[in-house]
Amino acid sequence: MLKTFTLFISILIVSVAKAQSVPADIENIPYLITFGSEGEASWGDDDFCQVFFFVIPATHKDPVFIRVYDPGIGGELDEQKGTFNTKCNFSVYGGTGCITDKDATKHNPVGNYKSGNLLATKTFGNEMDKEWYSFGPFNPTSGELSKKYGGYIFKVICEGKEGDDGNLYKYFLSTSNSKNQEIEGGNAFTFEYTFRMHDSPTEISHVYPYIDSKVISIKQGNFDWDNDGELKIITNTRYAVYLDKSGDGDWKRSEHDVNEKEKESTFDVQFHKNKSRPAKNNNVSFYITNQYGETLPFYTIPIGGVPKPESKIKLTPR
Ligand SMILES: [Ca+2]
Ligand SMILES: [Ca+2]
Numbered sequence: 056m057l058k059t060f061t062l063f064i065s066i067l068i069v070s071v072a073k074a075q076s077v078p079a080d081i082e083n084i085p086y087l088i089t090f091g092s093e094g095e096a097s098w099g100d101d102d103f104c105q106v107f108f109f110v111i112p113a114t115h116k117d118p119v120f121i122r123v124y125d126p127g128i129g130g131e132l133d134e135q136k137g138t139f140n141t142k143c144n145f146s147v148y149g150g151t152g153c154i155t156d157k158d159a160t161k162h163n164p165v166g167n168y169k170s171g172n173l174l175a176t177k178t179f180g181n182e183m184d185k186e187w188y189s190f191g192p193f194n195p196t197s198g199e200l201s202k203k204y205g206g207y208i209f210k211v212i213c214e215g216k217e218g219d220d221g222n223l224y225k226y227f228l229s230t231s232n233s234k235n236q237e238i239e240g241g242n243a244f245t246f247e248y249t250f251r252m253h254d255s256p257t258e259i260s261h262v263y264p265y266i267d268s269k270v271i272s273i274k275q276g277n278f279d280w281d282n283d284g285e286l287k288i289i290t291n292t293r294y295a296v297y298l299d300k301s302g303d304g305d306w307k308r309s310e311h312d313v314n315e316k317e318k319e320s321t322f323d324v325q326f327h328k329n330k331s332r333p334a335k336n337n338n339v340s341f342y343i344t345n346q347y348g349e350t351l352p353f354y355t356i357p358i359g360g361v362p363k364p365e366s367k368i369k370l371t372p373r
């Protein structure tokens with residue numbers, strides 16, 4: 056009975072969660088960030104490139120738009136170094152190979168990661184400050200149909216071109232080009248997350264990797280964490296698995312076993328700030344691989360809901 060109730064709650068969480076904002080509310084990540092190609096990696100972006108995938112359920116037939124908030128570099132949100140001189144390109148891909156090319160699912164932009172059909176591209180300078188730019192309309196079938204990832208897949212690559220400033224931005228998958236209107240059952244995922252943390256020490260950010268049935272151990276990598284508090288994983292059976300943490304401009308990696316009960320579940324990776332010395336404007340990159348070195352996807356809406364160690368579940372009637 057408890058199991059049935061838990062399952063019901065999980066389904067409920069998935070169906071009501073805000074799926075199409077990237078980052079999603081449930082991740083509590085203020086912005087994505089990508090630096091110009093002449094940026095300094097020690098400011099928190101290891102490769103000046105961020106790849107996101109959007110999932111359109113096969114049942115959705117109407118055109119979709121991929122909207123970008125603050126795509127330019129030069130406003131109040133963006134991270135300035137010297138004068139603003141950065142250009143940033145956003146490109147949308149669909150079609151065969153978009154997600155199924157092996158290079159598309161790595162945590163580094165190497166090889167044929169720009170696989171698939173190029174559907175739209177635009178380079179931004181200091182324009183579109185605090186405004187939404189809409190790519191599309193796209194027919195859902197111009198994405199790549201993937202059973203594994205749950206529908207038609209579109210890929211957006213944000214790439215820092217010239218300049219050394221940081222572009223802060225976010226996405227929304229919408230049915231409208233003029234407002235943010237959700238697509239029922241939509242989702243988004245990435246294989247490497249590069250994002251801005253909150254400044255407030257009370258805020259906790261989250262990313263949600265899906266652990267499939269063949270994962271027996273994971274290896275996590277975090278870049279430029281600046282010793283900003285604790286990094287830990289919560290699973291369906293464990294309260295906290297502590298991760299090795301990076302300092303300024305370096306990678307730290309650690310390996311962790313996966314239990315039988317944790318297969319086919321979502322992990323909650325938590326980014327806790329340093330309570331007494333919270334880092335300001337902290338940008339961080341993060342990925343996870345399985346025991347074969349294959350990168351695992353982080354879903355903006357966690358598959359099956361946020362994990363809660365079983366004994367922690369309390370049914371409190373209101
Ligand atoms: Ca921006
Ligand atoms: Ca600059």
Ligand SMILES: [Ca+2]
Binds near residue numbers: 098280336339
């Ligand atoms: Ca940092």
